Amino acid sequence: MSLTLEFLGTGTSGGVPIIGCTCAVCTSADPHDSRLRSSALIRIDGKTILIDTSPDLRQQLLRAKPDRIDGVLYTHMHSDHTAGLDDLRPFNYRQEERIPTWVPANAINDLRQRFGYALEPIKGRYGVIPSLDVTVIDVVQPFEIAGVTVTPIPVMHGKLPILGYRFGNLAYITDILTLPEESWPLLDGVEVLVTTALKLTENPGHMCLPEAIAFAKEVGARQTWFSHIGHEMGKYADINPTLPDGMELAYDGLVIEA
Ligand SMILES: [Zn+2]
Ligand SMILES: [Zn+2]
Ligand SMILES: [Zn+2]
Secondary structure (H helix, E strand, C coil): CEEEEEEEEECCCCCCCCCCCCCCCCCCCCCCCCEEEEEEEEEEEEEEECCCCCCCCCHHHHHHHHCCEEEEECCCCCCCCHHHHHHHHHHHHHHHHCEEEEEEEEHHHHHHHHHHHHHCCCCCCCCCCCCEEEEEECCCCCCCCCCCEEEEEEEEECCCEEEEEEEEEEEEEECCCCHHHHHHHHHHCCCCEEEECCCCCCCCCCHHHHHHHCCCCCCHHCCCEEEEEEECCCCCCHHHHCCCCEECCCCCCCEECC
């Protein structure tokens, strides 16, 4: 199995730099300190799966250049993970089909309310509006996208239950504050872990760096990458060298293998 994950965006909801902020991170010249909003591209056995449609999706896909998208997985419906949905249109146009999309059960009403037009029957040609073929994930068990097995991992984003996803030995978990007891077995044998580290101090919705390091140690992956990072984390060049062996801050454009 060939499996890579490309970090399309590794920033928290406002991205880094924050508009108008003059802090050392937001004014840093280091490209590692420029972070678009959260999305990731999985390439596995010739198939391409997009996780979340960040508000920066157009810019991200112009850089990553996938030639098709075999499926979209949503973790939850917060705007920093969904607002770029319309930029799926070029794939509708080129593939001449609705894009197969998987959504957590507690997110489907929100998706319908905000992006109902993307669920409507297509009139005329593909690509005029985004067009999704939605499957609701209402049981925690593996399913297939174009022959690729995906396992949903329930996690808690503060008080909101959302989903991470596992592909082979790689787990992608964004916006986590805590992992429910019953999800621990789903991380057995994970070798590459992507998880959230928002900043250095605690936050009600997301793990901070010390919590994320403790979580990563407990999972015990060979390599852990921290993402969904805010400007309060500090500069990449200052923080990354301080992390334990096998743990690093991710950055936009990074491609990892599992
Ligand atoms: Zn988020
Ligand atoms: Zn700043
Ligand atoms: Zn969120």
